[in-house]
Amino acid sequence: xxxxxxxxxxxxxxxxxxxxxxxxxxxxxxxxxxxxxxxxxxxxxxxxxxxxxxxxxxxxxxxxxxxxxxxxxxxxxxxxxxxxxxxxxxxxxxxxxxxxxxxxxxxxxxxxxxxxxxxxxxxxxxxxxxxxxxxxxxxxxxxxxxxxxxxxx
Numbered sequence: 486x487x488x489x490x491x492x493x494x495x496x497x498x499x500x501x502x503x504x505x506x507x508x509x510x511x512x513x514x515x516x517x518x519x520x521x522x523x524x525x526x527x528x529x530x531x532x533x534x535x536x537x538x539x540x541x542x543x544x545x546x547x548x549x550x551x552x553x554x555x556x557x558x559x560x561x562x563x564x565x566x567x568x569x570x571x572x573x574x575x576x577x578x579x580x581x582x583x584x585x586x587x588x589x590x591x592x593x594x595x596x597x598x599x600x601x602x603x604x605x606x607x608x609x610x611x612x613x614x615x616x617x618x619x620x621x622x623x624x625x626x627x628x629x630x631x632x633x634x635x636x637x638x
Contacts, residue, residue: 517548541617584599584602
């Protein structure tokens with residue numbers, strides 16, 4: 486009887502763990518979808534129709550931690566709504582994605598790599614919208630070395 490009770494407890498604990506493990510990704514996915522929607526609407530209001538370069542960054546930028554996402558929105562809000570502002574927005578989005586990809590968020594980042602981010606962002610933005618979209622999709626699978634090789638001059 487003790488064995489049956491222990492098995493029952495084990496199954497219940499297993500179900501609870503499964504539920505908890507399922508809830509966390511759902512919460513993360515919901516947060517990212519919310520941030521993506523906020524960013525998309527913000528960019529539309531600020532710059533009008535989204536061009537391909539702005540649109541391609543929506544999904545990766547939505548994965549930023551909340552504090553970094555908020556800081557990015559503040560930076561974007563300071564930009565003008567003209568073509569120069571759109572260029573600066575593209576650069577901010579590209580740099581944010583690269584900092585996140587290389588783990589350079591916050592103040593504890595590798596200064597050498599942090600200094601390379603602007604040049605890497607320039608090279609990222611030199612890609613066609615199609616090449617950029619493909620590269621952003623591949624980011625999770627690329628090693629740091631592979632990504633640096635693709636974006637280095």
